[in-house]
Amino acid sequence: MNANDLLIELRKFVLLKSGLRNIDPAHCKIISEYVYQETKNYVSETTIKRFFGFANTLHKFSLFTLNSLSQYIGYNDWDSFCKDKKNQTTSVQSIWQDLKLKAHALTEVSLIAKKNNSGVPFNATANRSFFYPDFDYFLKNNYQFTTISAQPGQGKSILLAHMVEHFFFSENAPYKNDIVLLINSASLNTIIQNGGTVKEWFLKEFKFGSLSELISFFKKNPEKKEGRFIIIVDGIDGHLAKSHYFKAFIDFLYSIEENNFVKLIFGLRTDSWINLQPAIYGSASLTKAWYMGLFYDEDTLSNVPSLNVEEVLYTLSQIENRIINRADVSLPLLIQFKTPFWLQVYFKLKDEQQHLELNNPLLCYELISYFLERRVFMAKKSTEKIFLLKKISDCISEGNKKLRVAKEKILSYINCYPDAYAELLNAGIIIEEKRLSTTIPTEIVRFLNDDIYTYFLFIQITDKFEYKPGKVFFEHILNSFPGQPPQRDHILNWSIRFAINRNEIAALKNIFKLPFSNREKNSAFDFICSVSKYELSKPNSNFNKLSIGIDFIDLMTTGRTMSNLYKETIRNISENVLNEDVQIMLHVIECNLNLIDVDKVGLANTMQLLKRNYKRLNELFPINPYDLILYFYNNLINKPNESKSLEDKIVKLCQEIDQSKPRRNEEITSAEILSYRLVLNALFSQKNYAGCHRFIMAILNKYPNIFYVRHSVFSPFLLLHLGQTYIKLNYFKKAQRIMQFVDKIISSDYTYYTNFILASFNVFKASFYNATHHYEQALIETNTGLSITRKNNFKMLQITLLLSKIDTLKHTEESEEVSSVIKELLNFLNTHKLSMPDYSNLSSHEFDHTFKILKSYRRHQNQ
Numbered sequence: 001m002n003a004n005d006l007l008i009e010l011r012k013f014v015l016l017k018s019g020l021r022n023i024d025p026a027h028c029k030i031i032s033e034y035v036y037q038e039t040k041n042y043v044s045e046t047t048i049k050r051f052f053g054f055a056n057t058l059h060k061f062s063l064f065t066l067n068s069l070s071q072y073i074g075y076n077d078w079d080s081f082c083k084d085k086k087n088q089t090t091s092v093q094s095i096w097q098d099l100k101l102k103a104h105a106l107t108e109v110s111l112i113a114k115k116n117n118s119g120v121p122f123n124a125t126a127n128r129s130f131f132y133p134d135f136d137y138f139l140k141n142n143y144q145f146t147t148i149s150a151q152p153g154q155g156k157s158i159l160l161a162h163m164v165e166h167f168f169f170s171e172n173a174p175y176k177n178d179i180v181l182l183i184n185s186a187s188l189n190t191i192i193q194n195g196g197t198v199k200e201w202f203l204k205e206f207k208f209g210s211l212s213e214l215i216s217f218f219k220k221n222p223e224k225k226e227g228r229f230i231i232i233v234d235g236i237d238g239h240l241a242k243s244h245y246f247k248a249f250i251d252f253l254y255s256i257e258e259n260n261f262v263k264l265i266f267g268l269r270t271d272s273w274i275n276l277q278p279a280i281y282g283s284a285s286l287t288k289a290w291y292m293g294l295f296y297d298e299d300t301l302s303n304v305p306s307l308n309v310e311e312v313l314y315t316l317s318q319i320e321n322r323i324i325n326r327a328d329v330s331l332p333l334l335i336q337f338k339t340p341f342w343l344q345v346y347f348k349l350k351d352e353q354q355h356l357e358l359n360n361p362l363l364c365y366e367l368i369s370y371f372l373e374r375r376v377f378m379a380k381k382s383t384e385k386i387f388l389l390k391k392i393s394d395c396i397s398e399g400n401k402k403l404r405v406a407k408e409k410i411l412s413y414i415n416c417y418p419d420a421y422a423e424l425l426n427a428g429i430i431i432e433e434k435r436l437s438t439t440i441p442t443e444i445v446r447f448l449n450d451d452i453y454t455y456f457l458f459i460q461i462t463d464k465f466e467y468k469p470g471k472v473f474f475e476h477i478l479n480s481f482p483g484q485p486p487q488r489d490h491i492l493n494w495s496i497r498f499a500i501n502r503n504e505i506a507a508l509k510n511i512f513k514l515p516f517s518n519r520e521k522n523s524a525f526d527f528i529c530s531v532s533k534y535e536l537s538k539p540n541s542n543f544n545k546l547s548i549g550i551d552f553i554d555l556m557t558t559g560r561t562m563s564n565l566y567k568e569t570i571r572n573i574s575e576n577v578l579n580e581d582v583q584i585m586l587h588v589i590e591c592n593l594n595l596i597d598v599d600k601v602g603l604a605n606t607m608q609l610l611k612r613n614y615k616r617l618n619e620l621f622p623i624n625p626y627d628l629i630l631y632f633y634n635n636l637i638n639k640p641n642e643s644k645s646l647e648d649k650i651v652k653l654c655q656e657i658d659q660s661k662p663r664r665n666e667e668i669t670s671a672e673i674l675s676y677r678l679v680l681n682a683l684f685s686q687k688n689y690a691g692c693h694r695f696i697m698a699i700l701n702k703y704p705n706i707f708y709v710r711h712s713v714f715s716p717f718l719l720l721h722l723g724q725t726y727i728k729l730n731y732f733k734k735a736q737r738i739m740q741f742v743d744k745i746i747s748s749d750y751t752y753y754t755n756f757i758l759a760s761f762n763v764f765k766a767s768f769y770n771a772t773h774h775y776e777q778a779l780i781e782t783n784t785g786l787s788i789t790r791k792n793n794f795k796m797l798q799i800t801l802l803l804s805k806i807d808t809l810k811h812t813e814e815s816e817e818v819s820s821v822i823k824e825l826l827n828f829l830n831t832h833k834l835s836m837p838d839y840s841n842l843s844s845h846e847f848d849h850t851f852k853i854l855k856s857y858r859r860h861q862n863q
Contacts, residue, residue: 006082008105010066011052013073015108023112024122025054034072041068053109054116096179096226102205103181107164110182114161114234119344124318125155126311127162134294135163138263139175139228144256144289145264148234149273149296150304152428153341153448156267157234159304164232177227185235215257225261234267238426240275250279253286270301271425271432274443277301300433306338315343316358319350329358336364339449341428345371353538362530365497368455375427384420386459388413392430392445393456403453404446407432454487458494469499469507471514478514485520492520493527500531503542505551512558512711515750521711522754525559529569536576545578550670553585557670558712560592562756562794567593581620584613588621588674591629595681596756596796598834600636607633621671623653628678635685636837650679650691658698665709673714680721685839689728696722707741710751716742717757720764724842727764727771735768759788759797766804767842770811778808795832799840802828803851807843810850822854 015023018031028048035043043065051061051069066078075081115122138146150156160182167173168180191201199210208214211231218225239245256262268276280286296303307315309326312334316324326334336342346363349370356363376385391413395405407414414421424430428448435444447453461480465473477495481488492511499507511524532552535543556570570593574586587610594603610617610626617624627646634641653675676699683692696718699706709715723738742761745751762785769778782805789798802825809818829836841851 039071100179107182110184120347138291143291146291149268150302155340180230182232229262232265237269237272312337381420384417404444407443454490474510521752561754660702692725807847
């Protein structure tokens with residue numbers, strides 16, 4: 001044995017002694033401790049890492065290190081270990097076993113390197129066992145070589161590592177007699193950098209001049225063959241890009257004699273396979289020897305499918321150390337994670353930055369930003385790379401299947417910066433493919449991911465408007481991406497993230513004022529909430545405790561969506577903002593949410609915070625909201641209200657509003673909107689319908705065009721309130737006109753309305769049909785509203801609709817169903833531990849007696 005063989009043997013026995021089948025860098029510290037315990041000699045963790053190939057070895061190992069490791073495995077010293085191994089004659093070990101031992105040691109090192117480069121802990125990666133029968137078929141049948149070809153980031157190297165373990169190395173491996181030699185790019189680089197050739201290295205390691213010579217030997221001596229010789233070569237794409245290496249590789253394939261025991265597997269990127277494929281198809285012998293594979297896709301030239309949902313969830317569960325179900329991950333993120341590469345990015349991002357929940361849509365964008373920041377913006381030649389990516393995104397058009405551009409169209413840019421372009425290809429940010437469907441096959445270029453392409457489209461928009469997101473910025477997005485919802489959604493989300501990062505919150509109001517669709521506005525509002533929460537949690541963010549101002553309050557007031565995300569955002573920011581006025585307004589919004597949620601505890605807690613600022617509330621609002629909130633709280637806990645002073649304050653406010661000069665819609669403030677909502681709800685709860693009508697007319701006098709606002713939910717709220725008031729005053733024709741008008745504006749796609757407004761509209765329509773004795777139609781509206789409230793957890797509206805349904809059923813032939821709905825209502829109240837406040841009953845006065853009975857029963861149950 002030469003010195004290298006002896007070191008390989010020593011490594012093997014150190015592993016066996018330590019009880020490790022495989023090793024990673026974390027084990028080196030453990031081995032260092034084991035050696036010390038056994039020998040009382042200290043061999044450092046760094047030395048152990050160098051010994052197992054995890055760190056560069058710039059010099060030979062010291063005699064102290066070799067003696068210590070030899071003593072650890074039971075020898076007196078290194079010299080006695082060497083003598084013992086040299087005394088083992090070659091006759092004891094067959095040529096096949098000698099080859100196997102050497103190949104095993106080399107494969108172990110390569111396998112360790114693969115596991116360390118996986119980006120996600122190897123044990124967390126999916127083993128992709130569906131691929132195993134295909135590989136097994138290749139091994140058992142008369143094929144010489146196969147390729148595992150895939151785009152960068154598709155997980156071909158990890159798949160190869162899993163297959164080596166499963167078929168050859170694991171405890172129950174089916175082919176333990178086979179020799180498997182795994183060669184990584186690092187192995188080849190070491191050979192080349194040391195000035196040697198692969199042929200010289202093969203001769204030195206295996207005592208055969210070439211693979212052909214090895215094949216010939218075992219053909220002549222078949223009795224010495226104990227299995228198959230499997231050679232797996234991965235990560236040689238960089239070498240194949242050079243013409244002399246490419247030619248040598250083709251010559252190597254041609255040189256292999258036909259046989260049934262040597263099998264070659266090459267892990268290749270598809271851009272390497274593009275160049276290799278014609279050479280194989282041009283040779284009948286190579287075509288015959290090549291196993292295409294069950295999963296080979298002619299369009300993508302890949303045979304590594306994307307991860308399926310189960311594989312994604314398995315890896316996420318391993319990363320998170322808990323069971324991750326499909327419902328825990330947002331759909332866009334689930335799709336993104338089907339490319340294994342993004343799981344690696346997530347693992348690094350999670351380790352370095354504030355953790356984002358997997359169901360948060362912002363995570364998709366943070367992953368892309370994190371990846372591009374490191375691979376492009378902070379990389380060498382970043383200016384050239386950004387320039388190229390902008391030009392490529394500018395030239396891309398939509399093909400039959402993918403967004404791509406013919407390479408010839410961007411050749412002038414590539415020729416300007418060939419190195420930067422090559423690095424982008426190597427990083428997997430852009431991909432070259434062959435377009436074979438045309439008369440003359442052409443090369444095309446596309447982005448690894450359509451979302452990365454969209455990001456660079458967005459970057460060009462920010463350049464165009466000099467990084468100032470304003471009205472023209474959003475008008476450009478609206479007009480430049482017509483009829484492209486997914487792409488426009490992404491551009492809008494990048495814009496929201498960009499604006500909040502820069503704390504330009506006022507700019508976001510344009511999304512709601514411009515004719516984006518209602519779906520886009522609701523999605524944008526949710527995304528604003530997600531980004532706001534995340535930015536506030538980050539250190540050194542421009543959107544921070546000190547900087548949050550009235551513009552943010554304006555957005556939160558005009559977009560009252562009542563979603564859980566909205567509630568969390570309001571609560572989270574109110575707990576952290578340092579501007580007292582902003583905090584007070586957020587607390588008022590919180591109280592409004594608690595009233596709709598019928599949350600007595602939450603309401604009491606927030607009221608305590610408001611009470612401390614009672615004087616400031618008088619200064620900030622046209623009427624003190626605490627007085628109004630206290631009225632509702634007393635209503636919730638069934639405490640009588642001293643309402644005279646509140647009525648006087650409301651009358652005074654109504655007069656002040658009525659005497660105001662007419663103003664433009666833009667002049668209405670968030671403080672006014674919050675106050676007017678509470679006042680109208682209070683008047684309605686007091687059954688003061690005439691006062692309610694006067695108050696709405698006063699608002700109309702001050703803001704004559706308020707009903708024509710399409711970017712705020714306050715306008716439909718006001719209309720619905722007026723409609724309910726007309727019903728109570730028996731102005732049914734006027735109520736019907738309101739119903740028709742609301743129906744018309746909601747059918748306009750760019751009107752901003754929420755699920756809460758839709759459910760409130762169902763309440764209004766059910767009330768109208770009940771009042772006009774159209775009970776069948778009232779039931780339809782009630783059931784439609786209930787489906788929305790159940791889905792969105794609108795507790796107060798659900799109580800209102802169930803009460804309305806009881807009222808309706810009492811007037812129909814289906815009156816026997818009344819008991820089941822009463823049971824449903826009482827179960828709902830009991831399950832959620834809710835009371836039934838007076839303000840939840842919008843039914844006619846004839847229903848008041850039934851309501852009092854139900855409420856009394858409820859109180860009795862609580863005692």
